[in-house]
Amino acid sequence: MRNRVEPRRVGPGDLGVDRELVRRSRRGDPAALEELVLLTTGRAYRLALRIVGDRDEAEDVVQEAYVRVFRALPRFREEARFETWLHRIVVNAALNHLRKRGRFGEVVQVDDLDAQTPDRGAERAEDRDALERALAALPPGQRTAVLLKDVYDLSCREIGEELGIEEGAVKVRLHRARKRLRALLDQGSVDEM
Amino acid sequence: MRCEQARELIPAYLDDALHAAGALEVHLATCADCARVLADYRRMLEELRALRDRGEEPSIELVERILALIPTTGIGARVLGTRVLGSVQAHPVAYAVAGVGSAVVGATAVAAMRWWRRRVEAPAG
Numbered sequence: 001m002r003n004r005v006e007p008r009r010v011g012p013g014d015l016g017v018d019r020e021l022v023r024r025s026r027r028g029d030p031a032a033l034e035e036l037v038l039l040t041t042g043r044a045y046r047l048a049l050r051i052v053g054d055r056d057e058a059e060d061v062v063q064e065a066y067v068r069v070f071r072a073l074p075r076f077r078e079e080a081r082f083e084t085w086l087h088r089i090v091v092n093a094a095l096n097h098l099r100k101r102g103r104f105g106e107v108v109q110v111d112d113l114d115a116q117t118p119d120r121g122a123e124r125a126e127d128r129d130a131l132e133r134a135l136a137a138l139p140p141g142q143r144t145a146v147l148l149k150d151v152y153d154l155s156c157r158e159i160g161e162e163l164g165i166e167e168g169a170v171k172v173r174l175h176r177a178r179k180r181l182r183a184l185l186d187q188g189s190v191d192e193m
Numbered sequence: 194m195r196c197e198q199a200r201e202l203i204p205a206y207l208d209d210a211l212h213a214a215g216a217l218e219v220h221l222a223t224c225a226d227c228a229r230v231l232a233d234y235r236r237m238l239e240e241l242r243a244l245r246d247r248g249e250e251p252s253i254e255l256v257e258r259i260l261a262l263i264p265t266t267g268i269g270a271r272v273l274g275t276r277v278l279g280s281v282q283a284h285p286v287a288y289a290v291a292g293v294g295s296a297v298v299g300a301t302a303v304a305a306m307r308w309w310r311r312r313v314e315a316p317a318g
Contacts, residue, residue, distance in 0.1 A: 041251050041255070043246065044251075045255065046245060046247075046248045055249070059255045063258055070262060070263065131241065135241075146241065150241040150242065151242060176204075178204040178207070178237070182233065
């Protein structure tokens with residue numbers, strides 16, 4: 001009988017997934033795997049939710065991602081960072097989910113503000129702070145670049161591979177997105193005065 | 194360098210992705226306004242990074258479903274299998290030589306045993 005199901009609340013930075021925990025998990029130690037799940041599901045779920053924008057769909061994506069994690073764990077290189085590896089699997093599962101539903105185009109649209117797809121989490125905008133609101137106001141292609149690079153720490157190369165675009169194109173989106181985000185935040189702080 | 198140019202370059206400078214950062218750094222050292230803009234960007238990046246721990250928690254049901262997916266057996270065996278396969282792929286010549294060598298030694302041993310049996314079983318005289 002399992003009695004610990006609460007995902008751990010942790011501070012910013014590393015989740016505490018150290019090499020020893022990953023090594024024990026790779027050996028199939030159920031206690032280590034349970035610990036790994038409890039430490040990582042919070043960030044994995046929020047990442048999926050920010051990409052697909054729907055709680056039920058995000059849960060499906062995260063579940064699919066962990067199925068892949070358990071299957072691929074023997075091939076995981078211990079010198080790599082587990083969390084980055086996990087996040088990439090979640091991103092891949094989330095983008096596949098959007099592809100199946102014909103919504104992949106949403107996350108790769110760039111700059112066309114008139115054709116902008118609203119952030120599907122926008123109904124929760126009242127719960128958000130200025131940064132989340134500014135992020136939600138970005139064109140989807142730029143939002144995705146900032147989300148994956150600046151929030152979840154994927155490299156521009158990894159983002160390009162997942163989105164099917166060149167690394168250079170990711171950098172251009174990212175730099176434009178940061179400028180627009182900064183402008184939106186400056187505008188917001190002026191509006192609040 | 195003018196301030197407009199500096200502000201165009203700052204978003205790329207944050208990733209050390211700028212090949213010619215020298216001129217920008219000279220400007221930043223002498224322009225308090227642009228240095229403040231850079232500091233604002235850096236603070237924004239810190240706040241963005243903190244978003245991964247802000248927001249909704251997954252439901253208890255989801256965490257339980259994932260815990261139930263934990264394989265009770267098999268991962269350790271697959272790790273061993275992956276290691277063996279990886280080792281063979283990394284050193285194919287060594288494994289081929291070892292394989293041929295083992296076959297030769299085995300065949301020689303079998304031949305020697307047969308020869309010895311024939312000799313022992315041969316009628317005296």
